[in-house]
Amino acid sequence: MKRVLLLATGDTIAHSSGPGRAAVASGAGLLETIPADAPAADVVVEDVMAEPSWDMSPATMLRLARRARSAILDDGFDGVVVTHGTDTMEDTAFLTDLLAGPAARRGAIVLTGAMRALDDLSSDGPRNLASSIAAAADPALRGAGAVVCVNDELHAARWVTKVDAASVSAFSSAPHPILGRVIGRRVEMPAVPPSRPPDPEGEPESHVALIKTYPDMDPVLLTAVVDAGARGVVLEGTGLGNVPVTLLSTIAELSDWDIPVVVASRCRTREVPLDDLPLGTGLAARVGAIGARGLAPVKARAALMVALGAGGRDAVRDWFGML
Structure with a gap:
């Protein structure tokens, strides 16, 4: 049987918040919320x-x-599941x-969570956990990298975004496809990672x-974070x-000081270098900024x-x- 490590961090998937019942379930407690025969693997739990x-x-993180x-790599697990709050799961x-x-290339890494607390009506946590364990044990995910598993859908870490803070259908990979689906104890992968x-x-x-930038922004905001110790900046x-x-001269100065400045966008953009853009739209590249290659700002920060x-x-x- 495949071996899967469950890293449990608490948060909504583990919370019970009813009157007189406020508590956070351990990883072992979360496993008890799914049928005993549901896990498609031998699960070892670590609470974090x-x-x-x-x-x-x-x-x-x-x-x-x-x-x-x-x-x-070191302990020989076939896969890892991380239970995580949904706000920064994509990060x-x-x-x-x-x-x-x-x-x-050797195993699957799956992050999951829940939009509803453990004691809410129709909590989504137990189903998400069971599906994530099945996904982590399936060789189909080898080579795919880290994924987010919610609602039986598998989203590539590079593409996934939380788009709804009130629905169990909170995550989307648009405009990219979902990477795969969990059907029973197996994974179907209709898309290429x-x-x-x-x-x-x-x-x-x-x-x-x-x-976050805005018109006529004071460049002191950039130098302030560097003075506070930042080794790099994403705009x-x-x-x-x-x-x-107003920021261009400061970007040039930071680049000269060997402080990388990466420019992402609040919009979807193509995965092209910043300095490949026309002069009118790629001014930051002319003073040393680095393009985020289509990454959302929070992912550009991780990169x-x-x-x-x-x-x-x-x-x-x-x-x-090389991204």
Whole structure:
């Protein structure tokens, strides 16, 4: 039988909040919510102390990513399931995907959670957990990297986004397809996974700032985060990757100081380098900024954290070029 490690972090999937019943189930308690014959694997549980998803620190995200990787490479597990709050599940999923390296080729890494508490009517947690264990045990996910499993759907970490804070259908991969579905105890994969990112080099840098831009923005906001210790900055621009002209000289200065500045967009964009854009829309590239290659801002932040393990600005530019 396949061996799957369950990393349980609490949050909504484990919460009971009825009158006089406020509690958080352990990983073992979560397993008890699904039928005894449902797991398609021998499940080993590890409970992980973690902040609520909406306030999860980079250190905790990195700890989960490293443990998922080592469970497959060092401990011989066939797959890993991480129960996680939904607010930042996509952040942790992509960071885990970036750090998986050869572990992604040997086993499955599945993140799941719930929109309804454990004692809510028609809680979605037990079904999501059972499906995630089945997915983690299925060889079909080898090579796919980290995925999010909700509502029996499998979403690639690179593509998935939480789009609805009030529905059990909270996640979408649009405009990309869902990667697969869990049907009973097996996985069907109708889509091709995104290409694998470059294997990580060195230790990720956890202190990376993410700043949303707006017209006539004061550049002191950029220098303030660097003065506070940020080793890199992601700017959430507009359109194809536009940022206010008030920031251009500061971006140039930070680049000269070997502080990488990555420009993402609040819109969907194509996976093209920033400096391939026409001059009118790629001004930031002319002063040293690096394009996010179509990544959403929160995922660009995760990518910059990992890329900084390879070195400074030039190494980061090369690393993003391979995404």
